[in-house]
Amino acid sequence: xxxxxxxxxxxxxxxxxxxxxxxxxxxxxxxxxxxxxxxxxxxxxxxxxxxxxxxxxxxxxxxxxxxxxxxxxxxxxxxxxxxxxxxxxxxxxxxxxxxxxxxxxxxxxxxxxxxxxxxxxxxxxxxxxxxxxxxxxxxxxxxxxxxxxxxxxxxxxxxxx
Amino acid sequence: xxxxxxxxxxxxxxxxxxxxxxxxxxxxxxxxxxxxxxxxxxxxxxxxxxxxxxxxxxxxxxxxxxxxxxxxxxxxxxxxxxxxxxxxxxxxxxxxxxxxxxxxxxxxxxxxxxxxxxxxxxxxxxxxxxxxxxxxxxxxxxxxxxxxxxxxxxxxxxxxxxxxxxxxxxxxxxxxxxxxxxxxxxxxxxxxxxxxxxxxxxxxxxxxxxxxxxxxxxxxxxxxxxxxxxxxxxxxxxxxxxxxxxxxxxxxxxxxxxxxxxxxxxxxxxxxxxxxxxxxxxxxxxxxxxxxxxxxxxxxxxxxxxxxxxxxxxxxxxxxxxxxxxxxxxxxxxxxxxxxxxxxxxxxxxxxxxxxxxxxxxxxxxxxxxxxxxxxxxxxxxxxxxxxxxxxxxxxxxxxxxxxxxxxxxxxxxxxxxxxxxxxxxxxxxxxxxxxxxxxxxxxxxxxxxxxxxxxxxxxxxxxxxxxxxxxxxxxxxxxxxxxxxxxxxxxxxxxxxxxxxxxxxxxxxxxxxxxxxxxxxxxxxxxxxxxxxxxxxxxxxxxxxxxxxxxxxxxxxxxxxxxxxxxxxxxxxxxxxxxxxxxxxxxxxxxxxxxxxxxxxxxxxxxxxxxxxxxxxxxxxxxxxxxxxxxxxxxxxxxxxxxxxxxx
Numbered sequence: 001x002x003x004x005x006x007x008x009x010x011x012x013x014x015x016x017x018x019x020x021x022x023x024x025x026x027x028x029x030x031x032x033x034x035x036x037x038x039x040x041x042x043x044x045x046x047x048x049x050x051x052x053x054x055x056x057x058x059x060x061x062x063x064x065x066x067x068x069x070x071x072x073x074x075x076x077x078x079x080x081x082x083x084x085x086x087x088x089x090x091x092x093x094x095x096x097x098x099x100x101x102x103x104x105x106x107x108x109x110x111x112x113x114x115x116x117x118x119x120x121x122x123x124x125x126x127x128x129x130x131x132x133x134x135x136x137x138x139x140x141x142x143x144x145x146x147x148x149x150x151x152x153x154x155x156x157x158x159x160x161x
Numbered sequence: 162x163x164x165x166x167x168x169x170x171x172x173x174x175x176x177x178x179x180x181x182x183x184x185x186x187x188x189x190x191x192x193x194x195x196x197x198x199x200x201x202x203x204x205x206x207x208x209x210x211x212x213x214x215x216x217x218x219x220x221x222x223x224x225x226x227x228x229x230x231x232x233x234x235x236x237x238x239x240x241x242x243x244x245x246x247x248x249x250x251x252x253x254x255x256x257x258x259x260x261x262x263x264x265x266x267x268x269x270x271x272x273x274x275x276x277x278x279x280x281x282x283x284x285x286x287x288x289x290x291x292x293x294x295x296x297x298x299x300x301x302x303x304x305x306x307x308x309x310x311x312x313x314x315x316x317x318x319x320x321x322x323x324x325x326x327x328x329x330x331x332x333x334x335x336x337x338x339x340x341x342x343x344x345x346x347x348x349x350x351x352x353x354x355x356x357x358x359x360x361x362x363x364x365x366x367x368x369x370x371x372x373x374x375x376x377x378x379x380x381x382x383x384x385x386x387x388x389x390x391x392x393x394x395x396x397x398x399x400x401x402x403x404x405x406x407x408x409x410x411x412x413x414x415x416x417x418x419x420x421x422x423x424x425x426x427x428x429x430x431x432x433x434x435x436x437x438x439x440x441x442x443x444x445x446x447x448x449x450x451x452x453x454x455x456x457x458x459x460x461x462x463x464x465x466x467x468x469x470x471x472x473x474x475x476x477x478x479x480x481x482x483x484x485x486x487x488x489x490x491x492x493x494x495x496x497x498x499x500x501x502x503x504x505x506x507x508x509x510x511x512x513x514x515x516x517x518x519x520x521x522x523x524x525x526x527x528x529x530x531x532x533x534x535x536x537x538x539x540x541x542x543x544x545x546x547x548x549x550x551x552x553x554x555x556x557x558x559x560x561x562x563x564x565x566x567x568x569x570x571x572x573x574x575x576x577x578x579x580x581x582x583x584x585x586x587x588x589x590x591x592x593x594x595x596x597x598x599x600x601x602x603x604x605x606x607x608x609x610x611x612x613x614x615x616x617x618x619x620x621x622x623x624x625x626x627x628x629x630x631x632x633x634x635x636x637x638x639x640x641x642x643x644x645x646x647x648x649x650x651x652x653x654x655x656x657x658x659x660x661x662x663x664x665x666x667x668x669x670x671x672x673x674x675x676x677x678x679x680x681x682x683x684x685x686x687x688x689x690x691x692x693x694x695x696x697x698x699x700x701x702x703x704x705x706x707x708x709x710x711x712x713x714x715x716x717x718x719x720x721x722x723x724x725x726x727x728x729x730x731x732x733x734x735x736x737x738x739x740x741x742x743x744x745x746x747x748x749x750x751x752x753x754x755x756x757x758x759x760x761x762x763x764x765x766x767x768x769x770x771x772x773x774x775x776x777x778x779x780x781x782x783x784x785x786x787x788x789x790x791x792x793x794x795x796x797x798x799x800x801x802x803x804x805x806x807x808x809x810x
Contacts, residue, residue, distance in 0.1 A: 028683045030397065030778075035549045045403075045547055048396045050748070050765070088547025090532075095540050099532045103525030103554050110517035118510045121431075121502040 027071055029061045035075050039082050163228060166216030166308040173209035174298035176202045180291035184284045196284050200271045203287060206294055207268035214261040217307055221247055227314040230254060230307040236320035238713035246331040247321050252455060253307035260297035263342050267294060270346060282353035289349035296477055305470060323740040323747045329389035337382030337409055341447040343375025348444035351437055355488040358495035360433060365423045370801050372420055377797040379413045384790035395748045395763040397778040402551040407530045408450030414523040416443045418516045425509055433496040441485035448478045511569045518562045525554050560612055563671060566664050567620035570627050588626050593619035613675040617668045624661045659800025662792055669789030676782025687774045697779045699760055700724040706771055715739040719764055719773045723753060735764035759783045
């Protein structure tokens with residue numbers, strides 16, 4: 001079991017190590033294009049677009065990469081030229097922060113509610129698990145066959161996943 | 162044939178309205194005969210909708226270009242296969258496809274329930290189905306008919322967009338539609354259960370196959386869409402977080418959450434209200450997706466533009482949401498049960514947290530998709546929210562989802578003991594650590610990639626460990642060899658292991674996404690014959706250029722010899738195609754796929770002197786996205802193969 005387990009890990013690891021180039025490549029025009037829309041085709045990401053207007057933008061990106069400009073500098077150049085609507089991610093300031101924080105706030109609220117729900121339900125579960133003395137006294141003890149059947153059904157429930 | 166199509170649409174609409182009327186009369190008079198009449202009317206809807214669909218198919222095959230829809234999406238040179246599939250290439254045909262399939266699904270529900278005695282919920286179930294059918298058939302008959310004529314017959318049609326002439330694209334839209342439409346059935350059952358105050362899990366049990374099947378269709382649709390984008394669009398990617406792509410992904414996420422909590426209701430009888438909320442959300446989001454494609458409110462490469470249908474869909478969505486919310490509030494008392502868990506740490510609680518993550522992802526995707534509209538309303542400035550944003554926001558959420566996917570199977574139902582947890586977690590955790598350390602030592606430094614691969618190792622290890630232990634236990638008990646015990650176990654507990662296969666598929670998809678996005682290589686160059694281009698371990702040599710005619714296109718193909726370490730691995734043909742009736746040539750993708758990486762080549766330009774411009778990508782591990790998608794679908798199919806119920810003695 002242990003051997004199989006480590007074998008699987010090793011195979012996965014080797015596969016990934018061989019598949020992935022050793023060092024991350026230098027900045028490419030596609031990497032920059034992911035952050036931009038084509039100015040000529042409304043709504044179309046530049047890395048998807050294939051029109052003449054997109055070609056001009058891609059040529060400008062290539063030129064700037066060869067000049068050693070960073071991705072941020074190139075994106076800012078296009079934002080200055082065409083407005084911030086050209087960027088595929090709104091700048092992290094002002095009302096745009098709502099877009100970035102909203103999902104994580106949603107996650108936080110969801111996790112909080114789920115935690116409270118689990119806490120409440122497990123408290124209810126524990127309370128109902130504590131037997132009422134009078135009720136216990138009034139109940140006839142379960143016979144062995146019933147106990148066995150209950151255990152079997154519960155373990156079946158676990159097996160069925 | 163045009164008249165037959167129009168009349169069939171009207172007849173189908175009439176029968177769906179009749180079905181509603183009979184069912185309402187049956188309800189008011191408490192008379193089962195009217196209910197039966199309503200059910201028979203639904204069969205009538207299916208018959209006439211099928212006739213209308215057949216008529217449109219025939220019009221495409223017979224080049225009936227006097228029909229505006231046929232002239233817009235077909236031409237004489239289009240191969241027969243694509244003529245038939247042009248049926249759903251546009252807005253009008255896809256709407257008829259929707260109504261037709263929904264009518265067949267409604268008829269199937271009637272057929273499946275033929276031996277079941279009618280109960281109080283029956284009329285409501287069929288009322289919802291016939292109501293939805295009436296909506297779609299009304300749009301077809303009164304607003305946007307695919308049988309509209311031009312008033313003259315053009316000599317030829319405008320043809321199908323060359324990019325849509327691809328097998329992946331042929332099956333991508335109908336698969337998505339089947340998923341969207343399929344969720345109407347569980348939604349109808351849920352409404353019927355709420356109206357009648359049915360608080361048991363019978364509606365969940367009856368709709369399990371519909372839920373999973375619809376989810377499978379959505380998965381197939383999304384995967385095929387990604388695969389089509391990859392092999393057809395030529396930009397080297399498969400998912401661009403386009404609003405319409407998101408519109409299919411959001412109901413997928415919510416329905417995944419629903420499928421998980423439906424299991425809890427079935428097994429433990431809890432989370433009844435929550436499941437109603439989730440199925441209402443799933444169905445509403447399916448309608449929302451349809452609204453987005455047809456409203457023109459957001460710019461997308463997929464949408465049909467402003468079709469004038471946006472208002473109708475928004476109205477339908479509003480009625481669905483308002484009605485559903487009202488029913489949930491009204492039936493809250495009936496559905497509310499004293500929910501209890503035996504422990505904080507139980508599979509039930511991990512399912513709840515899995516729901517939180519899935520819904521957070523759905524919310525993040527929905528929020529990002531509509532944020533441009535929100536921003537415009539609040540600030541007057543319409544910003545763009547695209548792939549860069551979604552990658553930043555959704556990636557951490559995905560990693561948490563992956564972690565929970567690994568944790569769930571390790572924690573048993575009801576209560577997990579400390580000893581049990583220690584035993585279950587040890588091997589997967591060690592596996593994740595080894596993977597992380599190994600990759601770090603091998604030079605992988607990107608934090609997301611390291612975390613993603615380690616988590617993949619963790620999840621895969623939990624699944625393998627769980628299966629290996631179960632196989633060992635079975636072979637010990639039954640004295641079978643492990644080789645025999647494994648398939649038997651998989652078959653006997655197919656619901657459980659089908660689910661695990663889906664999770665394993667997810668792991669492979671994450672491996673593919675991480676490898677191909679974090680470590681892709683790219684190069685572009687203009688070459689003369691005999692010249693070469695280097696990328697990673699590959700060298701591509703431009704050897705030859707040919708021109709030939711095939712079907713409805715003229716093709717220029719450059720032959721490229723592929724070498725690695727001085728050894729010739731084979732060759733690729735990079736193509737540019739000039740389709741009849743298309744203004745622009747299209748660039749075809751040439752692909753050399755191995756389990757390790759994809760060599761992805763496009764030819765954006767050919768000069769008059771025979772020089773070619775090549776754009777080449779190496780996408781590591783990308784093929785595992787498709788393998789993982791296939792595994793997810795296979796797991797889903799295995800999970801819904803019915804089991805023979807034991808008859809209690």
